[in-house]
Amino acid sequence: xxxxxxxxxxxxxxxxxxxxxxxxxxxxxxxxxxxxxxxxxxxxxxxxxxxxxxxxxxxxxxxxxxxxxxxxxxxxxxxxxxxxxxxxxxxxxxxxxxxxxxxxxxxxxxxxxxxxxxxxxxxxxxxxxxxxxxxxxxxxxxxxxxxxxxxxxxxxxxxxxxxxxxxxxxxxxxxxxxxxxxxxxxxxxxxxxxxxxxxxxxxxxxxxxxxxxxxxxxxxxxxxxxxxxxxx
Numbered sequence: 001x002x003x004x005x006x007x008x009x010x011x012x013x014x015x016x017x018x019x020x021x022x023x024x025x026x027x028x029x030x031x032x033x034x035x036x037x038x039x040x041x042x043x044x045x046x047x048x049x050x051x052x053x054x055x056x057x058x059x060x061x062x063x064x065x066x067x068x069x070x071x072x073x074x075x076x077x078x079x080x081x082x083x084x085x086x087x088x089x090x091x092x093x094x095x096x097x098x099x100x101x102x103x104x105x106x107x108x109x110x111x112x113x114x115x116x117x118x119x120x121x122x123x124x125x126x127x128x129x130x131x132x133x134x135x136x137x138x139x140x141x142x143x144x145x146x147x148x149x150x151x152x153x154x155x156x157x158x159x160x161x162x163x164x165x166x167x168x169x170x171x172x173x174x175x176x177x178x179x180x181x182x183x184x185x186x187x188x189x190x191x192x193x194x195x196x197x198x199x200x201x202x203x204x205x206x207x208x209x210x211x212x213x214x215x216x217x218x219x220x221x222x223x224x225x226x227x228x229x230x231x232x
Contacts, residue, residue, distance in 0.1 A: 097121055 077084075098117045104110035
């Protein structure tokens with residue numbers, strides 16, 4: 001029988017392993033599959049970069065104070081613990097409700113600046129109130145919808161995983177049953193082959209014994225013929 005079928009790649013380890021040593025070219029492939037299975041069973045070693053951001057480009061380096069004079073000056077000020085000078089830093093006056101100074105109470109321009117600032121503050125508060133109302137009305141629902149969609153996606157993936165797992169288990173059960181049945185057939189045929197070989201060996205031994213007897217009988221027959229000729 002040709003061994004061409006053994007040249008095909010194996011997709012899984014057999015459940016019935018019979019006379020594998022008689023097929024030495026299968027041993028490397030089987031050892032390779034055993035090594036793969038062992039690697040899958042062993043715990044994964046933590047990688048040097050366990051984050052999921054490896055597909056993103058490398059972050060840009062932080063700016064150097066040597067390339068930015070303003071940054072260097074600010075770092076020097078912070079290190080020396082000096083306060084921010086007047087007119088520098090973050091302007092917080094627009095976040096306060098200004099009121100004309102005592103010497104500007106009669107100035108129309110000062111009151112106009114205060115009025116414009118109050119309008120800006122009012123608009124800012126209106127936007128904050130509107131955003132808060134929208135968040136209260138729609139934020140929770142948005143999260144519920146997103147969570148509902150996420151839960152459905154998780155359930156769908158879990159169901160698909162269970163279906164695939166069931167299919168794999170069914171294939172393995174069927175493959176195991178087929179191989180065990182084939183193993184029983186092989187065992188029966190092997191036993192029959194052993195009986196036939198044993199019978200053939202017994203026939204050969206019996207044939208050798210008969211041949212020896214025939215040789216002895218022929219020798220005796222020849223001896224008797226010689227004696228008869230001598231008597232005559």
